[in-house]
Amino acid sequence: xxxxxxxxxxNQNHHPMENKNAYxxxxxxxxxxxxxxxLTSFGSYGxxxxxxxxxxxxxxxxxxxxxxxxxxxxxxxxxxxxISVCDVDSHFMKSTADQVAERQKSRKMPKxxxxxxxxxxxxxxxxxxxxxxxxxxxxxxxxxxxxGAHVYVQKPISVDVMExxxxxxxxxxxxxxVQVGTQRxxxxxxxxxxxxxxxxxxxxxxxxxxxxxxxxxxxxxxxPLEPVPDFLDYEMWTGPAPFRPYDGLPxxxxxxxxxxxxxxxxxxxxxxxxxxxxxxxxxGWPDKITATGGIYVQKEGKSNIADTQTAIFEYPELNCxxxxxxxxxxxxxxxxxxxxxxxxxxTLSGSTMKADxxxxxxxxxxxxxDVLYEREQYPEDLIEKDNELNAAPATRRHMLDFLAAINxxxxxxxxxxxxxxxxxxxILANMAMELKRPLIYDPxxxxxxxxxxxxxxxxxxxxxxxxxxxxxxxxx
Numbered sequence: 521x522x523x524x525x526x527x528x529x530x531n532q533n534h535h536p537m538e539n540k541n542a543y544x545x546x547x548x549x550x551x552x553x554x555x556x557x558x559l560t561s562f563g564s565y566g567x568x569x570x571x572x573x574x575x576x577x578x579x580x581x582x583x584x585x586x587x588x589x590x591x592x593x594x595x596x597x598x599x600x601x602x603i604s605v606c607d608v609d610s611h612f613m614k615s616t617a618d619q620v621a622e623r624q625k626s627r628k629m630p631k632x633x634x635x636x637x638x639x640x641x642x643x644x645x646x647x648x649x650x651x652x653x654x655x656x657x658x659x660x661x662x663x664x665x666x667x668g669a670h671v672y673v674q675k676p677i678s679v680d681v682m683e684x685x686x687x688x689x690x691x692x693x694x695x696x697x698v699q700v701g702t703q704r705x706x707x708x709x710x711x712x713x714x715x716x717x718x719x720x721x722x723x724x725x726x727x728x729x730x731x732x733x734x735x736x737x738x739x740x741x742x743x744p745l746e747p748v749p750d751f752l753d754y755e756m757w758t759g760p761a762p763f764r765p766y767d768g769l770p771x772x773x774x775x776x777x778x779x780x781x782x783x784x785x786x787x788x789x790x791x792x793x794x795x796x797x798x799x800x801x802x803x804g805w806p807d808k809i810t811a812t813g814g815i816y817v818q819k820e821g822k823s824n825i826a827d828t829q830t831a832i833f834e835y836p837e838l839n840c841x842x843x844x845x846x847x848x849x850x851x852x853x854x855x856x857x858x859x860x861x862x863x864x865x866x867t868l869s870g871s872t873m874k875a876d877x878x879x880x881x882x883x884x885x886x887x888x889x890d891v892l893y894e895r896e897q898y899p900e901d902l903i904e905k906d907n908e909l910n911a912a913p914a915t916r917r918h919m920l921d922f923l924a925a926i927n928x929x930x931x932x933x934x935x936x937x938x939x940x941x942x943x944x945x946x947i948l949a950n951m952a953m954e955l956k957r958p959l960i961y962d963p964x965x966x967x968x969x970x971x972x973x974x975x976x977x978x979x980x981x982x983x984x985x986x987x988x989x990x991x992x993x994x995x996x
Contacts, residue, residue, distance in 0.1 A: 577600075581664075586701070588616045589915070592619070594649065600647075606635070647671075648667075670696050670698070675942075681948065682990060689994035701915075704799075718800050723863025730859070732842070734849070740823040746767065776825075782825075783946060783950050786949055794942050794945060809949050814829075826953065866878055867880075872910050875888070875889040966978070
């Protein structure tokens with residue numbers, strides 16, 4: 521992503537220490553001096569941040585970029601003991617485990633697992649974080665719920681609609697909290713925007729929404745086939761997905777360029793913005809979903825995800841329009857990945873970095889919102905590899921909301937059902953693009969209305985011996 525590149529440059533050039541020991545000492549000093557501020561800041565979540573007799577027992581599945589980053593944010597705000605980490609790449613796993621041993625209070629090294637099923641069976645975890653590729657989310661989340669753990673799962677929650685339905689049903693059956701990593705709902709400046717602009721009625725009636733992503737983030741190379749390295753269990757990495765010949769490490773950007781493992785840019789980036797819009801406007805399932813697009817420009821590589829797509833999520837007297845291009849220039853360079861709410865009284869533009877309210881009435885002053893950084897409170901943010909500094913405060917608050925829901929027996933702000941609606945709507949947009957017709961999903965019957973062909977597509981075939989979960993398994 522564009523902002524990820526800029527943050528990597530920032531991290532390389534602005535480390536707040538000359539050596540690691542200086543960083544650790546400064547970190548401990550700041551943690552002590554800012555404890556009162558932290559308690560005040562997070563008090564609204566109803567969480568007691570004082571040390572507990574028994575820390576949360578935590579495990580991580582997927583030790584790549586965002587899985588590890590999520591775990592570090594949890595360590596920053598809660599009394600946890602990371603018991604175990606799991607990854608099919610032993611290099612990833614060892615790196616994360618070493619960093620955990622440095623960061624957690626006990627300084628203990630977590631136990632290492634290459635098979636998440638064995639980890640869940642042996643570790644007796646309170647909380648499981650899932651940061652694996654999308655095609656693994658459903659099976660790992662459901663298995664973690666069965667083991668008795670609460671789950672924090674990255675978005676999108678699934679690669680097909682019935683996986684998501686099964687995840688919701690399993691969460692309800694086992695009475696566990698599942699928080700989805702759609703942390704825009706916990707992004708400080710967007711929380712302020714919702715309260716001060718949307719909820720306050722400054723936009724008036726809202727009847728059009730635009731959402732977009734114009735990042736050039738579609739990997740599209742032609743790497744040759746090569747032997748699988750001994751530190752990667754590629755068979756297990758592939759799991760229930762179709763098996764592609766190995767052409768290099770799939771991590772970070774390469775796997776996202778194939779529909780075998782996810783749902784393209786719409787499944788990756790639209791799900792964030794659409795989820796944010798639904799939260800701000802109180803929207804549920806769309807009445808109808810239409811989409812067009814395909815590979816229009818970047819045809820030279822192996823990638824099979826759309827480089828161009830427009831989707832319309834229809835509600836009564838409101839259309840939410842998504843547009844992405846992985847080529848060319850953004851429509852608004854100030855908001856290349858964003859949403860825009862068009863109301864009769866003004867327009868609200870929002871992104872992970874800022875927001876702007878521009879009133880229709882020229883006598884009313886515009887209102888600007890900036891992203892919140894917490895570099896001083898959490899200096900370790902500055903040395904975390906590829907850390908998104910703009911997203912760190914949101915993820916910390918998201919973790920605290922997750923813990924508050926566990927403590928209080930309530931639903932979190934990004935409950936699995938809300939994550940399912942946002943994810944499934946994006947999946948249905950891809951289906952509508954492929955089928956070249958509008959789709960109406962009925963969540964009660966779990967069918968696409970009057971469309972048997974589309975209904976069959978709600979379940980992707982699994983590669984054996986893996987079995988596709990279905991909601992009926994958890995509702996009897």
